[in-house]
Amino acid sequence: MSADFFTDSLCDTASLPLFKVKTMLDIENLRVKIAGKTIIDGLNLKVDAGQVAAIMGPNGSGKSTLSYVIAGRADYEVTEGSIKLDGVDLLDKTPAERAALGIFLSFQYPLEIPGVATMTFLKAALNAQRRARDEGEMLTPDFMKKVRAAAARLNISQDMLKRAVNLGFSGGEKKRMEILQMALLEPRFAILDEMDSGLDIDALRVCADGVNALRSPERGLLVITHYQRLLDYIAPDVVHVMSAGKIVRSGGPELALELEKSGYADYASEAA
Amino acid sequence: MAAVQETVDKVKTLDVDAYKYGFFTDIASDKAPKGLSEDIVRFISAKKNEPEWLTNWRLDAYRRWLTMVEPNWARVHYPKIDYQDLYYYSAPKSAEGPRLLEDVDPELLRVYEKLGIPLREQELLAGVQERRVAVDAVFDSVSVVTTFKAELANAGVIFCPISEAVQTHPELVRKYLGSVVPVTDNYFATLNSAVFSDGSFVYIPPGVRCPMELSTYFRINEKNTGQFERTLIIADKGSYVSYLEGCTAPQRDENQLHAAVVELIALDDAEIKYSTVQNWYPGDANGKGGIYNFVTKRGDCRGARSKISWTQVETGSAITWKYPSCILRGDDSRGEFYSIAISNGYQQVDSGTKMLHLGANTSSRVISKGIAAGHSQNTYRGQISAHRKAVNARNFTNCDSLLIGNKCGAHTVPYIEAKNSSALFEHEATTSKISDDQLFYVMQRGLSAEEATALIVNGFVRDVLQQLPMEFAVEAQKLIAISLEGSVG
Numbered sequence: 001m002s003a004d005f006f007t008d009s010l011c012d013t014a015s016l017p018l019f020k021v022k023t024m025l026d027i028e029n030l031r032v033k034i035a036g037k038t039i040i041d042g043l044n045l046k047v048d049a050g051q052v053a054a055i056m057g058p059n060g061s062g063k064s065t066l067s068y069v070i071a072g073r074a075d076y077e078v079t080e081g082s083i084k085l086d087g088v089d090l091l092d093k094t095p096a097e098r099a100a101l102g103i104f105l106s107f108q109y110p111l112e113i114p115g116v117a118t119m120t121f122l123k124a125a126l127n128a129q130r131r132a133r134d135e136g137e138m139l140t141p142d143f144m145k146k147v148r149a150a151a152a153r154l155n156i157s158q159d160m161l162k163r164a165v166n167l168g169f170s171g172g173e174k175k176r177m178e179i180l181q182m183a184l185l186e187p188r189f190a191i192l193d194e195m196d197s198g199l200d201i202d203a204l205r206v207c208a209d210g211v212n213a214l215r216s217p218e219r220g221l222l223v224i225t226h227y228q229r230l231l232d233y234i235a236p237d238v239v240h241v242m243s244a245g246k247i248v249r250s251g252g253p254e255l256a257l258e259l260e261k262s263g264y265a266d267y268a269s270e271a272a
Numbered sequence: 273m274a275a276v277q278e279t280v281d282k283v284k285t286l287d288v289d290a291y292k293y294g295f296f297t298d299i300a301s302d303k304a305p306k307g308l309s310e311d312i313v314r315f316i317s318a319k320k321n322e323p324e325w326l327t328n329w330r331l332d333a334y335r336r337w338l339t340m341v342e343p344n345w346a347r348v349h350y351p352k353i354d355y356q357d358l359y360y361y362s363a364p365k366s367a368e369g370p371r372l373l374e375d376v377d378p379e380l381l382r383v384y385e386k387l388g389i390p391l392r393e394q395e396l397l398a399g400v401q402e403r404r405v406a407v408d409a410v411f412d413s414v415s416v417v418t419t420f421k422a423e424l425a426n427a428g429v430i431f432c433p434i435s436e437a438v439q440t441h442p443e444l445v446r447k448y449l450g451s452v453v454p455v456t457d458n459y460f461a462t463l464n465s466a467v468f469s470d471g472s473f474v475y476i477p478p479g480v481r482c483p484m485e486l487s488t489y490f491r492i493n494e495k496n497t498g499q500f501e502r503t504l505i506i507a508d509k510g511s512y513v514s515y516l517e518g519c520t521a522p523q524r525d526e527n528q529l530h531a532a533v534v535e536l537i538a539l540d541d542a543e544i545k546y547s548t549v550q551n552w553y554p555g556d557a558n559g560k561g562g563i564y565n566f567v568t569k570r571g572d573c574r575g576a577r578s579k580i581s582w583t584q585v586e587t588g589s590a591i592t593w594k595y596p597s598c599i600l601r602g603d604d605s606r607g608e609f610y611s612i613a614i615s616n617g618y619q620q621v622d623s624g625t626k627m628l629h630l631g632a633n634t635s636s637r638v639i640s641k642g643i644a645a646g647h648s649q650n651t652y653r654g655q656i657s658a659h660r661k662a663v664n665a666r667n668f669t670n671c672d673s674l675l676i677g678n679k680c681g682a683h684t685v686p687y688i689e690a691k692n693s694s695a696l697f698e699h700e701a702t703t704s705k706i707s708d709d710q711l712f713y714v715m716q717r718g719l720s721a722e723e724a725t726a727l728i729v730n731g732f733v734r735d736v737l738q739q740l741p742m743e744f745a746v747e748a749q750k751l752i753a754i755s756l757e758g759s760v761g
Contacts, residue, residue, distance in 0.1 A: 096721075099718040114731055
């Protein structure tokens with residue numbers, strides 16, 4: 001994180017009234033193409049510090065694309081607009097730089113990395129981010145302590161930590177491992193992409209508890225989901241409906257319940 | 273008076289020698305003229321003060337070599353080598369190196385730094401001339417070499433340059449030299465037999481477990497063995513030795529052609545573990561320059577229940593032509609081959625192994641991990657064969673290839689021959705590509721593209737890395753990351 005960033009934000013805070021909540025993630029008029037096809041089409045979204053925002057929408061509305069674009073995946077062509085985190089423009093940054101700035105993406109389908117022990121992976125990730133922030137590497141005993149505490153909360157065994165990253169893990173184990181990584185990396189802003197997919201109710205509860213433990217006034221959360229069910233466990237402050245590459249409606253938690261009843265039919269027609 | 277007599281005698285000896293070998297080259301010069309001839313072979317032999325049998329052995333090899341043709345079956349392409357345009361002998365201490373560390377190629381120093389090599393050792397590896405004496409002194413002052421040499425001597429282990437062994441243990445050298453890789457074996461091995469420069473000689477007496485990994489602590493002193501290295505390791509009955517060859521640091525080298533021969537002999541119940549890290553200059557970004565490495569490495573499990581294990585990490589050289597093999601002659605003997613071959617840029621690797629099952633109940637295991645990046649070509653070529661007397665021969669082969677980018681190639685060429693029906697050979701092969709999804713996942717957690725690639729590749733080669741001695745494995749891991757720099761993004 002640059003020194004400028006700290007100075008700027010301090011100035012901002014000082015000049016603003018104390019009750020004003022700070023915008024953390026700020027997306028303006030975003031347009032994204034992949035292979036020439038427009039997927040995100042003039043999207044605006046603000047998520048404040050301490051806020052849990054949910055994005056709901058039908059399949060193909062561009063929810064996952066949005067999460068990839070925020071995290072900086074290649075192959076997506078941003079033709080217009082901006083994405084800022086704490087006032088810092090993310091679009092010209094690499095995925096690793098964005099991670100060091102505090103962006104975390106919990107994958108819908110976490111990837112397997114054969115031969116790399118989970119513990120090794122966690123340590124490499126944490127220390128890479130710390131180095132990028134000039135914080136110095138974490139000492140191994142401190143690291144072990146931290147991992148053990150987070151693992152215990154998520155019901156992750158020592159054996160799982162010794163196995164290769166996600167290799168042969170069940171869907172539930174993979175998702176718990178994502179939350180473990182989030183707990184360890186302590187991101188400023190986390191995106192949970194379809195966290196509930198492939199989870200039974202018990203696993204969902206464990207993961208949701210893990211996420212809720214990480215809610216903080218200093219952290220923003222963007223929960224992407226197709227179903228309202230997840231929001232019973234992770235209660236959102238605001239709900240946005242996404243369709244055809246943009247936010248078409250925003251409201252409080254009650255909006256999710258309404259969608260559960262009426263479905264996405266109204267919005268899907270809009271997409272077509 | 274005595275002194276004068278001594279001088280006279282010396283001159284006479286010189287005269288006699290000159291006559292005997294009939295060579296015209298100035299014996300005092302540090303370099304033989306370019307090209308290869310019987311005179312040059314005699315010159316090399318005379319320089320080393322070799323016995324007649326060895327001179328003749330070299331000459332036989334040379335004459336044989338003249339009748340041979342360079343092999344062309346490997347999947348490597350290179351301009352024709354003019355063997356008359358090469359130097360075949362130059363004294364070990366040449367004064368061609370840079371004078372100060374500041375004069376050394378900064379790229380080379382950057383790699384040393386990444387590998388965590390101490391400054392003094394860096395100077396040696398880079399061939400800095402002025403400091404050499406001082407560095408040796410420092411190295412000696414900690415008495416590492418002396419202590420280890422004493423410990424080895426106590427155990428009865430002979431570990432010395434092969435040129436020294438020719439003088440001090442001629443009976444062992446004569447008995448075993450060329451007994452695994454015969455003079456007639458192949459074009460490059462035959463050339464090596466004629467002109468070999470120097471290399472290591474190891475003899476482990478019966479029942480002795482060599483008290484240390486050989487050569488780890490000697491890597492500084494092991495320098496200047498030249499382009500035609502010759503190594504001979506004998507593990508007598510019931511003994512064990514682990515030998516490390518090479519060094520993770522890229523070494524400064526003036527010679528483009530390297531043709532080494534390594535022979536291992538394991539007698540009854542003996543075990544030899546031979547590990548290599550090869551990191552010679554691979555050529556520049558356009559594929560210019562770089563070392564041609566044509567090596568013949570073979571182990572002979574001569575005794576019953578003997579075992580030979582090869583582990584190699586190949587990251588350097590423009591061309592690698594190398595098949596460390598095992599002749600499983602003794603009943604119940606076992607051969608192993610663990611390999612990581614990484615190619616980047618325009619490197620060409622054709623490497624693998626041969627497991628020749630001759631004895632009953634012999635077994636072998638082959639794990640090969642090839643990684644191709646850039647414009648490189650990476651071939652695994654392996655032969656597994658069972659003689660008709662090799663009842664119950666067993667082999668398991670696993671060769672995996674990993675591609676990075678879409679301009680490189682990975683090839684697997686297995687040759688499997690079983691001449692008896694009780695042999696059981698298994699062959700597994702996979703080819704995969706580091707997926708963009710995988711890379712993005714790791715990068716999202718904070719690793720740069722290069723760090724992410726190195727992490728995934730290190731996972732891919734883990735089975736083999738585990739076979740390396742501990743401290744070597746750590747260096748090898750860093751080396752893998754360095755070799756793959758510039759392969760993504």
